[in-house]
Each structure stands twice: as C-alpha cells, then as structure tokens.
Amino acid sequence: MELHILLIFMIFAAIVAIEVKDLLSSVIAVGAVGFALCLAFLVLKAPDLAITQLVVEILCLIILIRATINKDLPLVIEGRWVFNALSTLGFIAVFLLFSWLALRELPRFGEPIMEVVKKYLQEGVSKTGAVNIVTAVILDFRAYDTLGEATVLFTSVIGIMAILRKPGRKKKE
Amino acid sequence: MINNPETGMTLIVKTITRLTVGLILLFGIYIILHGHLSPGGGFAGGVIVALSFVHLMLAFGKDVAVSRVSKNLASNLESIGAMMFLLVALLGFLRGSFFLNILAKGSPFNLFSAGTIPLSNIAIGIKVGVGLFAIFLALVVLERSK
Numbered sequence: 001m002e003l004h005i006l007l008i009f010m011i012f013a014a015i016v017a018i019e020v021k022d023l024l025s026s027v028i029a030v031g032a033v034g035f036a037l038c039l040a041f042l043v044l045k046a047p048d049l050a051i052t053q054l055v056v057e058i059l060c061l062i063i064l065i066r067a068t069i070n071k072d073l074p075l076v077i078e079g080r081w082v083f084n085a086l087s088t089l090g091f092i093a094v095f096l097l098f099s100w101l102a103l104r105e106l107p108r109f110g111e112p113i114m115e116v117v118k119k120y121l122q123e124g125v126s127k128t129g130a131v132n133i134v135t136a137v138i139l140d141f142r143a144y145d146t147l148g149e150a151t152v153l154f155t156s157v158i159g160i161m162a163i164l165r166k167p168g169r170k171k172k173e
Numbered sequence: 174m175i176n177n178p179e180t181g182m183t184l185i186v187k188t189i190t191r192l193t194v195g196l197i198l199l200f201g202i203y204i205i206l207h208g209h210l211s212p213g214g215g216f217a218g219g220v221i222v223a224l225s226f227v228h229l230m231l232a233f234g235k236d237v238a239v240s241r242v243s244k245n246l247a248s249n250l251e252s253i254g255a256m257m258f259l260l261v262a263l264l265g266f267l268r269g270s271f272f273l274n275i276l277a278k279g280s281p282f283n284l285f286s287a288g289t290i291p292l293s294n295i296a297i298g299i300k301v302g303v304g305l306f307a308i309f310l311a312l313v314v315l316e317r318s319k
Contacts, residue, residue, distance in 0.1 A: 047212035051204070055220040059305060062227060066313055129278030130209035130287035138214070139293045143272040146293075147262060150300060154255050157304040161248070164311040 002043050010036045024065065031061045048134045182232050190232035197225040205298035209287040215294040219301030226306045235313070247307040254300030261292050 010033050017029035034057035041050040120137055130136040138146050201221030208214035230238035265273030279286030 048214065048217070051213050052217045052220070055217055055224060059220055059224055059227065059309070062224075062231070063309060063312055066231075125281055128274055128287055128290060129281060130290050131281050132209050132211060132214070134212075135209045135214050135290060135294070136287075139209075139290045140272070140274055143262065143293065146297070147258065147272075150255060150258055150297060153301065153304055154251070157251060157307055160308050160311050 003040060006036050006040045006043065010040075027061065027064045030064070031057060034060070048132070186232050190228060194225050194228050194232075197228060198222060201225060201298075201302070205294055206284070206291065208294040209290045210282065210284070215297030216301050218294075219298040219303075220305060222298065222302035223305040223309070226302075227309050230309070230313070235310075239310070242303070242306060244307070244310065247303050247310065250299055250303040251307060254296050254298075254303065257296035258293060258300065261289050261296060264289065 013029050013032040013036065017026045017033065020026050020029065034053065038050050038053040038057065041047075041053055120133065120141065124133045124136045124141075125131060128136040128140045130140070201218045201224075203218075204213035204221060205215055205218030208218065226238055226242060229241065262272050264275055265271050268275045274288040274290070276288035276292075278288055285291075
C-alpha cells in the first residue's frame with residue numbers, strides 16, 4: 001500500500017519535472033522522485049540501497065542546482081518536430097518490444113525463485129565472514145562486477161576531468 | 174583564508190559548518206569501516222566523505238576546499254584507490270583464483286573479520302569519495318575559471 005502511494009507520487013513528480021517551465025523547479029521535482037525512491041527502498045527492506053540512493057541523490061541535487069542556478073536555458077521546441085516525434089515513438093516501440101521479450105521470462109514481482117539466494121543466505125556468513133550479506137555478495141561472490149563498476153566510475157571521472165579542464169596546451173609555434 | 178568574509182556564505186553557515194563537517198567526515202569513515210557489519214559500505218561511505226568536502230566548499234568557497242584536497246592529490250588518491258582494489262583482487266591469485274578471500278575470516282560481528290572485504294571497502298571508499306569530489310570540483314570550479 002505504501003509502495004503504491006510512493007510510486008504514484010514518483011510518477012506525478014516526474015511529470016511535474018518535465019512539464020514545469022522553470023529549470024530550478026524541475027531539478028527540485030527530480031530530487032523529489034529520488035527521495036521517494038529512497039523511501040521505496042526502505043519499504044522494500046533494502047537499507048543498503050536506501051543509504052546509497054539518499055547520499056547520491058543529495059550529491060546530484062547539489063551539483064544540478066549549482067550548475068543550473070544562474071542559467072535558465074530556454075526550451076527549444078520548434079524545428080523538426082515531425083522527425084523528433086516519429087523517432088521518439090520508434091524508440092519507445094523498440095524499447096517496449098525488447099522489454100516484453102526480456103520481462104516475460106521473469107518471475108512475478110515479490111515471488112523470487114530462491115535458487116541462488118538460498119545458497120548465498122546459507123553459506124554467506126561461513127564462507128566470507130561478513131555479516132552484511134549485501135557486502136558479502138558484492139565484494140566476494142560477485143566482486144568481478146564491482147570491479148567493472150569501479151572502472152566505470154574511474155572512466156567517468158577521467159572523462160569529466162578531460163572535458164572540463166582549462167584549455168589544453170597549445171602547440172608551440 | 175578561512176575567515177575571509179568575502180568568499181563563501183554568511184557567518185551563520187560558516188559557524189555551523191565548522192561544527193558539523195568533521196562529524197560528517199567521521200560518519201563517512203564509520204560507514205566505510207563497518208561496511209561488512211551494517212548497511213552501507215564503500216560506495217555510500219565514499220559519497221558521504223565527498224559530501225563533507227562539498228559542504229566545506231559550499232560554505233567557505235572553493236579556495237579552502239582546494240587547499241585541503243588539491244586537484245593533484247585528488248587524482249593521485251583516485252588512482253591509489255583503484256590500484257588498491259585491483260591489488261586486493263590480484264591477492265586472490267596467491268591461493269588460486271581472482272578475488273579469492275585469502276585472509277583469515279575471523280569471527281562474525283567483529284570489526285576485524287571477513288578477510289579482504291574491509292580492504293575492498295576502504296579502497297572503494299577512497300576511490301568514490303575522491304572521485305566524486307573531483308567531479309564536483311571540475312563541474313563547479315573549472316567551468317567558472319574560463
């Protein structure tokens with residue numbers, strides 16, 4: 001029940017974020033979506049994800065507000081609207097097709113097939129010694145995935161530093 | 174530099190920041206170190222550490238924050254964190270496979286337990302904290318100094 005209220009609130013806030021004209025109000029509406037998602041994680045009993053979502057949302061909000069506070073960009077809507085609308089509809093159709101193909105194999109929401117999870121829950125503490133089973137999974141059983149995520153973050157930092165640095169060295173003439 | 178009224182926010186914000194920023198940093202370190210015992214872990218704790226420096230920078234202006242963590246120090250620590258995580262991964266080869274937990278497991282619910290997991294948490298915490306602060310520094314400082 002709480003989850004449905006939160007989901008309806010998130011959809012409403014997302015529509016507000018798209019429709020509102022002011023850029024700062026839009027950023028704040030996006031923040032409302034993020035905090036509602038944090039509450040939804042708490043309702044679903046996932047405190048690890050809730051903490052991460054909360055702190056990342058705060059950092060993103062600070063960066064977005066700091067970046068948008070003096071720049072109210074005008075929204076450009078004229079131009080090739082027929083092509084834009086058609087390509088948007090096409091992408092939505094492709095996305096829906098592939099998500100239907102992928103999601104029909106999944107079990108229903110809230111009814112996990114406890115095949116992999118059962119093994120982790122039974123052997124997690126004895127094999128890794130970590131009481132927090134989420135950490136045991138992401139840093140021991142599935143640490144290779146975490147290495148990939150760390151690489152993604154490293155690459156993004158390098159990319160941002162490379163794009164936003166002061167103008168590069170000029171060639172000596 | 175820290176008492177310069179020209180930069181940063183008002184005196185009220187600066188006074189509150191002086192009281193709270195150390196506690197925020199300490200809470201981030203606590204979340205990182207207790208990642209294998211309680212909710213949280215390297216990523217969340219690292220973001221909290223980055224938020225404490227962002228807090229410092231919003232309150233006192235960019236010079237104070239940059240004097241604490243300069244851009245070179247940030248990029249060095251970022252690389253050290255990534256290398257440390259990879260080193261923990263490669264340590265597994267001493268017993269046979271990648272990411273094998275080779276240290277002693279210890280007894281559950283103790284701070285020193287779970288083998289290499291706390292080391293991985295510390296490495297990810299350093300990397301994420303410094304990396305996100307570097308992103309914030311790049312987006313806020315480097316853009317303005319055209």
